[in-house]
Amino acid sequence: MADAIVSVEPARKRRKSPVGDQVRWAFWRPMNLEKLALFVQRISGLALLVYLFFHVFVTSTVAGGPSMWEGIMATLENPLAHFGEFLVFVGVIFHGVNGVRILLLELSPLVGTPSRPDYPYKVQSLGRGQRSILYLSAVMTALAAISAGFLLLW
């Protein structure tokens, strides 16, 4: 029986890309909203961290006097910067509301009761309560986008 095995092809090594793995994981089947929401949570969190560095640097010019402050404000008075502020506001609202959902899941009040895994094998721990907060975060993000659109881009 052992003679029948002529050769075993070694498994092809896949190039590891952590960022690619994250993206694939979020969009890999079976898709669910919670996976996508966690992916967006991470992206928005990283973007907000980059913005925080930029924001602290920009606001530090206030210590340099009025001319320095007015100078940097004039530089940022352009459509691209306003669009950036728009994204920051929308990102903050989504990250905040969805973050509360994740927090409540981690601390367990929103975790559903365990039950037998039946077809189509829905994740039992993700109950209706957390899904409604996820919808709320989507609605609030849309409202924030409209509000920030009027305020910053109009």
Add this chain to the structure above:
Amino acid sequence: MRESTLQLVNYVMIAVLLLTVLLHLASHGFFGFVDYRGSLVYSDVVTRYRQVVPALLLTVLLISASFHGLYGLRNILLEFRSGPVWDKAVSYGVLAAGIVLVGWGLRTVALTATGG
């Protein structure tokens, strides 16, 4: 510091952050209480830094946002790879970034508040 302690501190920072970010956005006209452009005039900005409560709010916001953001970044980076060298490099790198960020922000608050 133990991971569980760090996570507990992160939960506290999240609660603080929720409140301070909302107040910060409100003070810049995002909820319609004040004029957005007016809130960015130099004299108004300096006035906020020279009042105790707004200056304290900015300081707390800076510290909580820096901790939460960098702790989140650390968690993501530690998920990518593992190993003692990587863990230490990420932890110390994030700590250094935090010191720079909070230090730079506190410098701004201190200089503006004292008019230096």
